[in-house]
Amino acid sequence: MITLALSKGRIFEETLPLLAAAGIEVLEDPEKSRKLILTTNQPDLRVVLVRATDVPTYVQYGGADLGVTGKDTLIEHGAQGLYQPLDLCIAQCRVSVAVRADFDYALAVKQGSRLKVATKYTEIARNFFASKGVHVDMIKLYGSMELAPLTGLADAIVDLVSTGNTLKANHLVEVERIMDISSHLVVNQAALKLKQVPLRRLIDVFARATQAKA
Numbered sequence: 001m002i003t004l005a006l007s008k009g010r011i012f013e014e015t016l017p018l019l020a021a022a023g024i025e026v027l028e029d030p031e032k033s034r035k036l037i038l039t040t041n042q043p044d045l046r047v048v049l050v051r052a053t054d055v056p057t058y059v060q061y062g063g064a065d066l067g068v069t070g071k072d073t074l075i076e077h078g079a080q081g082l083y084q085p086l087d088l089c090i091a092q093c094r095v096s097v098a099v100r101a102d103f104d105y106a107l108a109v110k111q112g113s114r115l116k117v118a119t120k121y122t123e124i125a126r127n128f129f130a131s132k133g134v135h136v137d138m139i140k141l142y143g144s145m146e147l148a149p150l151t152g153l154a155d156a157i158v159d160l161v162s163t164g165n166t167l168k169a170n171h172l173v174e175v176e177r178i179m180d181i182s183s184h185l186v187v188n189q190a191a192l193k194l195k196q197v198p199l200r201r202l203i204d205v206f207a208r209a210t211q212a213k214a
């Protein structure tokens, strides 16, 4: 049995067509059922539904043989024990710095001010500001980052941006793009040795579907 870890929402939705291109179908709809283990039309493949931030942990410790996870999550988690064979080019967005429209970010950086930065992505943010030589006080949040500059909790946020609609709706402006993000296939290295044939076959399925989309 091969276990594929996916998270509900955009990763699940955007992974389905890649599997469908090889005739693989998930037989249950996570939006209609509370089940966390989903069967597929392949007797030797099942899907487990986990929190997006837990996908690397499941794969690292063998709770799943492989999974689909954002590069952002992968960087924050660290890649120990994970083989990353493919960029699936799905769930594309970027990690950016955003501030209130009335906050002069360029001046604060130029003056060497200490910045209060709220983010879920502390690893990415720490590395980015260190590379710029900007001193920061990091405030770890788990969601609704946009609220932090609006309430005075932080000067800036580091968050994912796609259309920019969330920033706009909250009167924030993007002042730096840190990196582009997409979702990657991650595979447990031990599983790859023990279940080489079926796992390589599945990696090929993803590779072909990704190439076909490009």
Ligand SMILES: Nc1ncnc2c1ncn2[C@@H]1O[C@H](COP(=O)(O)OP(=O)(O)OP(=O)(O)O)[C@@H](O)[C@H]1O
Residues within 6 Å of the ligand: 007, 008, 009, 010, 011, 051, 052, 053, 054, 069, 070, 071, 072, 073, 091, 092, 093, 160, 161, 162, 163, 181, 182, 183
């Ligand atoms: N607006 C977006 N557009 C495109 N891709 C996105 C967007 N937001 C997030 N992503 C990508 O999709 C991945 C999963 O995001 P999702 O919103 O499903 O989970 P999450 O809420 O970030 O995670 P968790 O529930 O574990 O806190 C992110 O890690 C990122 O790579």
Ligand SMILES: O=P(O)(O)OC[C@H]1O[C@H](OP(=O)(O)OP(=O)(O)O)[C@H](O)[C@@H]1O
Residues within 6 Å of the ligand: 143, 144, 159, 160, 161, 162, 163, 164, 165, 166, 167
């Ligand atoms: O630039 P946009 O297209 O507006 O997308 C950016 C938003 O998308 C993500 O949130 P998501 O929609 O995943 O909500 P969640 O973090 O609450 O899951 C991210 O945290 C931003 O808030």
